[in-house]
Amino acid sequence: MLMQVETRALKSPTSGTGLTVxxxxxxxxxxxxxxxxxxxxxxxxxxxxxxAIVAIHDTRLGPALGGTRVWPHESFDAALTxxxxxxxxxxxxxxxxxxxxxxxxxxxxxxxATDKTxxxxxxxxxxxMQLDGQYYTAEDVGLSLADADYLRERTxxxxxxxxxxxxxxxxxxxxxxxxxxxxxxxxxxxxxNLSGVRIAVQGLGSVGWALCERLHxxxxxxxxxxxxxxxxxxxxxxxxxEAVNTDEIxxxxxxxxxxxxxxxxxxAETIPSLGAKIVAGAANNQLAKHDDARLLxxxxxxxxxxxxxxxxxxxxxxxxxxxxxxDRDRVLTSLRxxxxxxxxxxxxxxxxxxxxxxxxxxxxxxxxxRN
Ligand code: NAI
Numbered sequence: 001m002l003m004q005v006e007t008r009a010l011k012s013p014t015s016g017t018g019l020t021v022x023x024x025x026x027x028x029x030x031x032x033x034x035x036x037x038x039x040x041x042x043x044x045x046x047x048x049x050x051x052a053i054v055a056i057h058d059t060r061l062g063p064a065l066g067g068t069r070v071w072p073h074e075s076f077d078a079a080l081t082x083x084x085x086x087x088x089x090x091x092x093x094x095x096x097x098x099x100x101x102x103x104x105x106x107x108x109x110x111x112x113a114t115d116k117t118x119x120x121x122x123x124x125x126x127x128x129m130q131l132d133g134q135y136y137t138a139e140d141v142g143l144s145l146a147d148a149d150y151l152r153e154r155t156x157x158x159x160x161x162x163x164x165x166x167x168x169x170x171x172x173x174x175x176x177x178x179x180x181x182x183x184x185x186x187x188x189x190x191x192x193n194l195s196g197v198r199i200a201v202q203g204l205g206s207v208g209w210a211l212c213e214r215l216h217x218x219x220x221x222x223x224x225x226x227x228x229x230x231x232x233x234x235x236x237x238x239x240x241x242e243a244v245n246t247d248e249i250x251x252x253x254x255x256x257x258x259x260x261x262x263x264x265x266x267x268a269e270t271i272p273s274l275g276a277k278i279v280a281g282a283a284n285n286q287l288a289k290h291d292d293a294r295l296l297x298x299x300x301x302x303x304x305x306x307x308x309x310x311x312x313x314x315x316x317x318x319x320x321x322x323x324x325x326x327d328r329d330r331v332l333t334s335l336r337x338x339x340x341x342x343x344x345x346x347x348x349x350x351x352x353x354x355x356x357x358x359x360x361x362x363x364x365x366x367x368x369x370r371n
Contacts, residue, residue: 019045019123021130028055031077033084039134040083043127049115050108050123053080054135055087057103060371063133064104065159065318066090067140068124072111083107089307090314095364097311098337099318104135112142121147125154132157138317139169160317165326169313173282174210176312176335177258181211181280183339184304185256187346188278195219200244200254200276203261204231207282207310211260212239225249226261251275264288266303271295280304293355305360308341 021043028040038059043052056064066087073079083105091103108124110116128137128151138160139148145161145168152161160166181199186192197220201208204226212222212235222241225248226232235241244252250265251273259265259281266279267288277300279286286306287293296303312335319331341363349359 017045017123017126018047019043019050019126019130021127024053028080028084031081031084033081033088035084035088037084037087040080041127041131043124043130045123048119048123049110049117050120050127051076051079051110052106052108052124052127053083054106054127054131055080055083055104056135057084057087057105058091058368059102059134060368061095062100062102063136063321064090064102065094065136065138065314065321066103066105067138067160068106068108068143069140070108070110070112070116070142072115073107073109076109079107079109091368092361092364093307093311093314094318095367096305096308096341096360097315098341098367099315101314101318101321105140106135106137108142116142116147118150121150122154125151128155128157136321159320161320164320165328166316166320166331168206169316170206171210172316172331172335173310173313174207174214175332176315176338177207177211177260177280177282177309178214179335180304180309180338180342181215181256181258183342184278184280184302184309184346187343188302193218196221197256198223198254198276199256199258200224200249200252201241201258201260202226202246202249202265202281203259203283204228204235205260208258208260209235211258211282212241216240223249223252223254256280259283259286266292266296268292268295271299271301274299274301276301278302278304280309281306282310284310287357290357291355293357297349297353297355302346303356304342305345305357308345308360309338311338 024042025040039056041054086105094101148161152158152163182192200223216239224235224241252275254276256278257276263285320326349356
């Protein structure tokens with residue numbers, strides 16, 4: 001059920017279209033996931049089937065940027081909670097990546113398979129126009145590159161598009177992960193040479209595969225797993241990789257474990273069986289719980305915080321908002337922030353004997369507080 005909302009319209013609804021955009025910050029503040037968010041907007045258009053929440057968490061560093069998730073959550077409050085949590089995460093991700101951007105995220109409460117009509121996207125584009133300058137969106141679960149392009153044809157408040165120039169972010173994400181993985185390895189071993197280093201890669205999708213290409217070129221010995229057997233067979237043929245079952249990849253004897261598939265792979269149950277002493281991969285939300293990083297530290301595992309390592313996707317999308325236009329070379333240069341930030345995190349974590357994800361959060365907070 002849609003909760004009751006106060007009707008404080010942002011602007012008059014666009015004439016005749018049926019869209020209303022209302023400020024629901026006060027109502028959202030009653031939910032546990034609310035964390036001093038600056039503004040929560042609700043966009044509704046019954047005729048065109050739109051119920052969209054735009055959560056703007058923090059704009060101290062710049063306008064809020066974050067993807068739009070299209071998902072049929074079980075209730076409106078569940079959709080709102082998701083938007084609140086994800087937008088907060090974007091604030092930290094942008095801050096730790098040293099980007100002049102704030103944190104935001106949107107959720108369209110709908111089933112992407114059946115409800116995502118052109119009319120719904122038209123109504124959502126109008127909502128984005130009404131929020132002009134406060135929030136920029138991009139792809140996320142349920143919103144494809146084609147959808148982002150469709151929105152971009154209607155409003156400039158969309159990034160991560162073909163039209164804007166950045167397109168598919170995966171190769172850039174993979175390159176950032178590669179740079180960060182090398183820096184993490186170097187922090188432990190004193191050198192960056194990956195020749196002969198055993199790297200267990202979980203997931204051979206867009207990012208995992210592009211990462212393997214780079215690691216293979218550096219002479220690393222790849223151990224791979226994926227639920228898709230064709231991808232595994234291709235990796236064996238292309239990279240001379242060793243294939244293991246999906247339930248073995250975590251514990252296989254390796255120097256580095258690179259999770260590039262699912263979230264929550266590192267938990268109190270799985271961490272003790274980890275075969276590697278370094279974790280550096282692309283997957284979002286690798287830790288089942290924030291405190292699992294402490295267990296990794298206690299067991300002598302160096303953990304590269306996921307949102308620091310996989311920030312290349314966000315850096316790429318941010319490149320589209322550059323006043324001079326998207327420039328791939330400039331974006332690739334910005335990726336150097338990733339190893340630099342990781343070094344700062346590892347050094348402070350080691351000095352203070354603290355988990356790396358705690359220190360990452362602290363560095364993000366320091367950057368936010370400077371503004
Ligand atoms: P993808 O969907 O292209 O690839 C995921 C791969 O993991 C697929 O090949 C899938 O078959 C495999 N997989 C699923 N379950 C598995 C399991 N139990 N064991 C082994 N493999 C399994 O996704 P993509 O884009 O490569 O993203 C990978 C991870 O990186 C995700 O967690 C994503 O959230 C994160 N990420 C991706 C970014 C991007 O630019 N694509 C940006 C930032 C984070």
